Amino acid sequence: xxxxxxxxxxxxxxxxxxxxxxxxxxxxxxxxxxxxxxxxxxxxxxxxxxxxxxxxxxxxxxxxxxxxxxxxxxxxxxxxxxxxxxxxxxxxxxxxxxxxxxxxxxxxxxxxxxxxxxxxxxxxxxxxxxxxxxxxxxxxxxxxxxxxxxxxxxxxxxxxxxxxxxxxxxxxxxxxxxxxxxxxxxxxxxxxxxxxxxxxxxxxxxxxxxxxxxxxxxxxxxxxxxxxxxxxxxxxxxxxxxxxxxxxxxxxxxxxxxxxxxxxxxxxxxxxxxxxxxxxxxxxxxxxxxxxxxxxxxxxxxxxxxxxxxxxxxxxxxxxxxxxxxxxxxxxxxxxxxxxxxxxxxxxxxxxxxxxxxxxxxxxxxxxxxxxxxxxxxxxxxxxxxxxxxxxxxxxxxxxxxxxxxxxxxxxxxxxxxxxxxxxxxxxxx
Numbered sequence: 001x002x003x004x005x006x007x008x009x010x011x012x013x014x015x016x017x018x019x020x021x022x023x024x025x026x027x028x029x030x031x032x033x034x035x036x037x038x039x040x041x042x043x044x045x046x047x048x049x050x051x052x053x054x055x056x057x058x059x060x061x062x063x064x065x066x067x068x069x070x071x072x073x074x075x076x077x078x079x080x081x082x083x084x085x086x087x088x089x090x091x092x093x094x095x096x097x098x099x100x101x102x103x104x105x106x107x108x109x110x111x112x113x114x115x116x117x118x119x120x121x122x123x124x125x126x127x128x129x130x131x132x133x134x135x136x137x138x139x140x141x142x143x144x145x146x147x148x149x150x151x152x153x154x155x156x157x158x159x160x161x162x163x164x165x166x167x168x169x170x171x172x173x174x175x176x177x178x179x180x181x182x183x184x185x186x187x188x189x190x191x192x193x194x195x196x197x198x199x200x201x202x203x204x205x206x207x208x209x210x211x212x213x214x215x216x217x218x219x220x221x222x223x224x225x226x227x228x229x230x231x232x233x234x235x236x237x238x239x240x241x242x243x244x245x246x247x248x249x250x251x252x253x254x255x256x257x258x259x260x261x262x263x264x265x266x267x268x269x270x271x272x273x274x275x276x277x278x279x280x281x282x283x284x285x286x287x288x289x290x291x292x293x294x295x296x297x298x299x300x301x302x303x304x305x306x307x308x309x310x311x312x313x314x315x316x317x318x319x320x321x322x323x324x325x326x327x328x329x330x331x332x333x334x335x336x337x338x339x340x341x342x343x344x345x346x347x348x349x350x351x352x353x354x355x356x357x358x359x360x361x362x363x364x365x366x367x368x369x370x371x372x373x374x375x376x377x378x379x380x381x382x383x384x385x386x387x388x389x390x391x392x393x394x395x396x397x398x399x400x401x402x403x404x405x406x407x408x409x410x411x412x413x414x415x416x417x418x419x420x421x422x423x424x425x426x427x428x429x430x
């Protein structure tokens with residue numbers, strides 16, 4: 001399996017805006033005298049943020065806004081420099097990153113024996129104790145090590161044997177909820193062992209305990225909200241809301257609630273860093289709290305034809321701060337009617353199952369008719385799971401953005417609904 005590129009492709013700052021980040025430029029980061037450098041990230045203050053394919057440039061932009069200095073985006077990720085405050089801010093507030101990794105060591109790795117021997121040399125005592133649970137995620141590609149589970153096992157063996165030799169006891173592996181999660185990436189016989197600062201996939205915000213069929217991943221939903229430019233200044237509606245993910249991410253974004261708010265109610269995984277600074281973490285949380293704002297009830301709303309699906313969405317949204325103010329109802333998207341100035345964000349069915357195609361095409365046509373006849377003066381952003389479905393809307397997109405929903409290549413299209421709408425141009429538009 002091919003993982004994200006960890007190799008630094010270019011110098012910091014290439015391809016970036018000349019504008020300084022809002023939290024100040026990271027010129028030189030002095031070493032902390034209380035914590036002499038032990039691991040790679042402490043020496044260089046370089047970290048890596050993974051993301052879904054197609055979100056790399058957006059993620060680099062977000063990292064800059066949060067005070068980091070991003071490098072040129074790579075494949076499914078962005079390397080970045082960050083001081084302590086910027087790092088905590090990113091892990092707490094990023095809406096687009098799937099994981100944030102702190103590299104412990106990078107080395108040539110041509111065999112499992114060398115992986116084991118090198119890992120044994122790391123100072124594991126500053127990261128965990130025999131009472132700490134841990135787990136290892138691994139990806140390998142184009143290397144002599146060609147099995148990710150075996151590579152993860154060898155790293156686990158090195159850690160366990162270290163503690164057995166030094167203390168006579170060993171930490172336990174907990175694959176479901178480890179206190180410390182390590183990431184091993186081996187590509188072209190070059191290995192990176194990193195600490196996963198989010199303790200797992202950051203798209204798991206904590207509010208979606210119930211999900212409907214084929215739920216939209218939270219990070220992709222957040223990207224759609226960001227691309228739409230909606231900032232809470234006008235009403236937003238999702239007429240095919242499913243389990244409510246687009247509504248939740250729109251609410252969190254406009255309310256300026258950190259994406260990691262629910263996760264951080266417990267001890268944050270980054271508190272296991274050997275140089276964790278409690279005072280800086282408290283200040284980062286205080287800073288984020290000062291940015292929050294209250295949204296008016298009904299500003300964000302959604303509907304779905306399935307009553308049980310609406311019930312699921314209501315349960316999920318109720319877990320968000322103020323989420324009970326998100327309006328929900330049972331309605332058919334084909335009957336949609338909205339006032340001028342509203343924004344539509346929605347992810348209609350894809351019709352990938354056998355026998356669903358005609359039904360979905362009919363839905364797209366009827367939905368497009370509703371938009372142009374009963375929603376003048378609005379803007380609609382629609383994630384189409386098949387580029388061929390765009391033409392079924394009967395409207396000419398003002399913009400098309402390629403996005404990936406898992407392994408499905410999609411198009412996010414923007415429709416500007418004027419009173420004098422134009423019919424669709426059936427030619428391919430990219």
